[in-house]
Amino acid sequence: MISxxxxxxxxxxxxxxxYSAYFYLALSARAETMNLKGTAAWFMAKHxxxxxxxxxxxxxxxxxxxAVVLTGVAAPETGTDGVLRIFERTLEHERAVTSAINTILDHALSEKDHATAIFLQWFVTEQIEEEATVNDIIGRLRLFGDQGYGLLMIDNELAALAKQVGTTTGAAP
Ligand SMILES: [Fe+2]
Ligand SMILES: [Fe+2]
Incomplete structure (x- = not known):
């Protein structure tokens, strides 16, 4: 029993x-409209x-x-950003999630709720990996450009990455 x-x-x-799932679904749809199949598949895998x-x-x-109390999920804002900005927003979003998880973990520790603290550790580790992956994508977009051949190459890489995400989580890519 938890408090x-x-x-x-x-x-x-x-x-x-x-909300994260909804946000990434919206970004997947946005990537589809830009004909970026790999990027769309990557966001769908994240979804x-x-x-x-x-x-x-x-x-x-x-x-x-x-008790499980489900509340309304806000509509995600996709905007009309280019690919680099989309990934920068993704990183900002993941950083906010990391900070939210840390706050919950702080609370678990203050309550001496060891079960919840241990449960949350998986998410802490997961956030490190998620931020690192998005950081890496942003770095490559800055290096090779988010247009033309640079973008085509990164889109192909994201297609391959999307398959990996699908196999490690069991989620449909
Ligand atoms: Fe998450
Ligand atoms: Fe995430």
Whole structure:
């Protein structure tokens, strides 16, 4: 059993994970309109991954006999940004998620809720990997450019990366 405060914080994070899934679905659609099939596949794979994050937390609340309160998911803003800006926004988003998870972990530690602290560690590690991947993509876009052949090459790389995401999480790419 976890405290009501703890359950509410995890409930809010479930909403953030669904928002992430929705945000990446919107960015996948946006990439499709730009004819960037690899980028679209990568965002679709991330969409699936974020859904699994939400469901992991959902399952944790159920297992801890806590109430699951689902709230409305905000509409994502895709804008008309170019590819580099899209990935910069992705990194900003992931950094905000990292900070939210850290805040929940701080709370778990303050409550001496070891079970939740251990549960959240998986997400802390996951965020390091997610930020690193997006940082890497941004670095390559800055190096090779987000237009023309540079973009074509990175789009092909993202197609390959999308397949890896799909196999490691079991989410459909
Ligand atoms: Fe996530
Ligand atoms: Fe994420």
């Amino acid at each position: 009501q405060d703890m359950a509410a914080l995890i409930g809010a994070q479930i909403n953030r994970e669904f 699936g991954e974020e859904l699994t994050h939400a469901l992991k937390m959902y399952r944790y609340l159920i297992d801890q006999n806590a």
